[in-house]
Amino acid sequence: RLHNDSIILKNFKRPNYCPLWPEKLVGRMDMDVAVISTEISPAVQESIAEGGVFKPEVCSPRERTAIIIPYRNRENHLKVLLSHLHEVLQRQMIEYGIYVIEMAFPAQFNRGLLANVGFLTSSSIRSYTCYIIHDVDLLMMDDRNMYRCGRVPRHLTASNTKYTKRLPYLAYFGGVVAFTPEQFWKVNGFSNLYFGWGGEDDDMVYRIFHTGQHFSRPKPIIGGYTAIEHDSDSTNPVNPNRQALVNSARRRMVDDGVRSVMYQRLALEFKPLYTWVYISVQEAK
Ligand code: UDH
Ligand code: NGS
Secondary structure: OOHHHHHHHHHHHOEEOOOOOOOOOOEEEEOHHHHOOOOOHHHHHHHHHHOOEOOOOOEOOOOOEEEEEEEOOHHHHHHHHHHHHHHHHHOOOOOEEEEEEEEEEOOOOOHHHEEEEHHHHHHHHHHOOEEEEEOOEEEEEEEOOOOOOOOEEEEEOEEOOOOOOOOOOOOOOOEEEEEEEHHHHHHHOOOOOOOOOOHHHHHHHHHHHHOOOOOOOOOOOOOOOEEEEOOOOOOOOOOOHHHHHHHHHHHHHOOOHHHOOOOOOEEEEEEOOOEEEEEEOOOEE
């Protein structure tokens, strides 16, 4: 038996996993949003495949992460975020793809519905192990905030320069959040009913709690984000029904979510820095 064991051990090749904490991480990045660059360094640029996809060549990545950006009409924010993400995620040595999910006018903006479409579309293109829903105006301040998933859904925005406190309230789940596919299916994704600003992130917290889960955050020093300042969007007005919807989150969650999202896909394009998914939605009156 000893002899057999040694043959088995000799022939077993451990995958050459990418490091958990790559040496090239720089830690805290001081950023001045007023002068932030949208340049991508040539080495990083060369490694990005069509559709904004990257895979480390020197090691086997531990995670395949889809970054899903609900988006409309924020071209400058998107440029800044894309260059920042490609630089940082390549240093983190994870395999990733970036998906920008854009909603056509005239419907009011719906962040939760776009996240659901991003989840379904990206997973139909490639099977990811982690899905990160990412606001377009938030820049990770410390590259030790690894874009990986955890045993429970993760709220990666542990602090944000737009708030005077670290976060507006303890159960805040807005900004940047990460789910494994199992975690996302378990909560039936986001609600599709929040047209306009506010509430879809609180609704998700109820979904997480009602399915017996909880969520985690990195330490604030690592999970810091710089928020790019902006005015309110005229096509994303504060939703007057948001609190009533949040109050009925538990009742609705089985029938309203990623399993029932309705939309029409107008375009799917593999651009140099991201995959663009353009959709139209019939707004419920
Ligand atoms: N988003 C767009 N375009 C829009 C609206 C929203 O791309 O027209 C996306 C974008 O990814 C953004 C995310 O949805 O980062 C969240 O929207 P937001 O940035 O408007 O949310 P924020 O919390 O709200 O920054 C600022 C508006 C103030 C509302 C005032 C209510 N008290
Ligand atoms: C809550 C909203 C959330 C929002 C959070 C932070 O009141 O969607 O404020 O907003 N919930 C409802 O409206 C029910 S912020 O301070 O970033 O403007 O994310």
